[in-house]
Amino acid sequence: MAKRYDPAVLVEYEHIVAELNARTGENRISPSLERIEVLLEFLGNPHTAYKVIHIAGTNGKTTTSRMIESLLRQAGLNTGLTTSPHLQDVRERIQLNGQSIDIEDFVESYRELKPIVDIVEERLNQKISFFEFMTAMAFSVFATSAVDVAVIEVGMGGTWDATNLVSPSVCVITPIDLDHQQFLGDTIKEIAGEKAGVIKPETVVVSADQHPDAQQVLIDQAERCGADIYFANRDFGLESRQPAIGGQVISLRGQFSMYENIVLPLFGEHQGQNASLALFAVEKFFGVSESRPHLSQELVIGGFGTTSSPGRLEIIQRKPTVLVDVAHNPHGAYALRKALLSEFDFHYLVMVVAMFKDKDMNGFFENMHGAVDHIIVTDLGHERSASIGELRELAQLHFGETPIESVTKLSDAYARAVELVDEFAMSEYMGTGILITGSVYTVGAARSLLKRVNDV
Numbered sequence: 001m002a003k004r005y006d007p008a009v010l011v012e013y014e015h016i017v018a019e020l021n022a023r024t025g026e027n028r029i030s031p032s033l034e035r036i037e038v039l040l041e042f043l044g045n046p047h048t049a050y051k052v053i054h055i056a057g058t059n060g061k062t063t064t065s066r067m068i069e070s071l072l073r074q075a076g077l078n079t080g081l082t083t084s085p086h087l088q089d090v091r092e093r094i095q096l097n098g099q100s101i102d103i104e105d106f107v108e109s110y111r112e113l114k115p116i117v118d119i120v121e122e123r124l125n126q127k128i129s130f131f132e133f134m135t136a137m138a139f140s141v142f143a144t145s146a147v148d149v150a151v152i153e154v155g156m157g158g159t160w161d162a163t164n165l166v167s168p169s170v171c172v173i174t175p176i177d178l179d180h181q182q183f184l185g186d187t188i189k190e191i192a193g194e195k196a197g198v199i200k201p202e203t204v205v206v207s208a209d210q211h212p213d214a215q216q217v218l219i220d221q222a223e224r225c226g227a228d229i230y231f232a233n234r235d236f237g238l239e240s241r242q243p244a245i246g247g248q249v250i251s252l253r254g255q256f257s258m259y260e261n262i263v264l265p266l267f268g269e270h271q272g273q274n275a276s277l278a279l280f281a282v283e284k285f286f287g288v289s290e291s292r293p294h295l296s297q298e299l300v301i302g303g304f305g306t307t308s309s310p311g312r313l314e315i316i317q318r319k320p321t322v323l324v325d326v327a328h329n330p331h332g333a334y335a336l337r338k339a340l341l342s343e344f345d346f347h348y349l350v351m352v353v354a355m356f357k358d359k360d361m362n363g364f365f366e367n368m369h370g371a372v373d374h375i376i377v378t379d380l381g382h383e384r385s386a387s388i389g390e391l392r393e394l395a396q397l398h399f400g401e402t403p404i405e406s407v408t409k410l411s412d413a414y415a416r417a418v419e420l421v422d423e424f425a426m427s428e429y430m431g432t433g434i435l436i437t438g439s440v441y442t443v444g445a446a447r448s449l450l451k452r453v454n455d456v
Contacts, residue, residue: 024129031160046143056154057174063309067278071303080142080150087444159197177331192217205229256293268339321433330363355438357386378413
């Protein structure tokens with residue numbers, strides 16, 4: 001049963017969210033750690049009160065973070081988790097032992113933090129951004145909650161990210177690819193340079209298999225810092241996987257041992273790769289060795305078995321089947337397409353897509369080619385939204401004879417998709433589905449929309 005809150009607290013919460021949203025958004029960065037550093041000093045440096053696993057990269061950060069947190073919690077540790085961006089509720093960004101912070105606790109934490117933020121802003125004559133505020137709040141909540149370990153996802157880049165004042169026990173780097181080029185650089189090498197900034201002296205670095213340019217940047221930074229660095233497919237990895245109902249069964253190679261027949265309730269080979277990263281990071285955190293060569297079976301099976309990652313090839317409705325995925329760049333689209341073709345058996349799949357105009361929309365459609373049977377492009381109603389006309393033009397460029405429609409609003413686009421799959425199902429009696437994708441914002445809006453539709 002959902003908790004009932006004092007209406008006055010709910011009103012105050014809504015005002016707080018509005019105030020936070022009015023701050024500089026996380027899609028705009030000012031390359032300086034001065035503001036967050038001063039703010040954390042005023043707060044007593046809460047980020048030093050617990051151990052940290054820090055996760056950077058382009059794609060897969062949130063899911064890998066959630067897997068790591070689940071494994072640590074299964075081991076009996078009190079955990080904190082901060083990820084970004086959120087799908088529907090800003091409280092998703094601050095989790096304690098797998099649960100979003102309570103509304104009352106969020107309000108109380110804001111009340112305590114806001115006067116200090118005001119002092120810092122006055123002293124520096126600079127505004128604290130949305131992401132800096134949320135980062136400081138997460139660090140403070142973790143300290144007051146006495147977590148044993150915090151799993152902290154980088155927001156954007158690494159070097160200048162507000163989370164990059166932590167001193168992690170383990171640093172994890174998910175696959176690096178092109179995204180946020182206007183902030184991080186136009187090449188994989190340049191982007192890797194920004195993300196490598198999270199590598200600290202004498203830490204342990206666990207990296208996905210990387211493009212050669214990115215790999216060399218990470219190796220060079222690790223050498224400069226005296227950090228040990230390990231790579232997937234060289235030092236550990238995903239050994240096998242078998243799609244199954246509700247996810248997949250995987251076998252993972254750790255540093256000294258194999259972990260076989262692990263049920264992972266997530267779809268796609270990329271999630272198996274994320275699992276290998278998460279497992280090895282936790283191995284290094286707990287210090288496996290030749291004398292203690294593996295984590296317990298209970299920890300691994302329980303940790304992965306209870307992992308969830310909302311918005312990542314997530315089934316949010318049946319009849320018709322509705323999938324949502326946050327893919328918003330070429331690398332994410334490639335992983336999505338591969339998973340759709342290997343894990344599902346749709347005979348007719350309608351894609352509803354809305355994107356932000358600062359993303360590589362051309363690369364997105366190029367990498368989704370051949371995965372869907374009908375496309376509906378729509379508008380997010382956001383200042384950063386790509387125009388329907390541009391989306392349709394790029395979709396036509398890559399999808400040829402595939403039917404493409406334009407619908408102004410997401411709710412109407414979904415309704416049209418339902419009409420299409422119903423028509424096909426009535427005539428063909430085959431498996432049909434709807435995929436809603438293009439951004440985190442798109443998926444969050446879709447999840448909210450479907451909840452309203454199903455509650456009616």
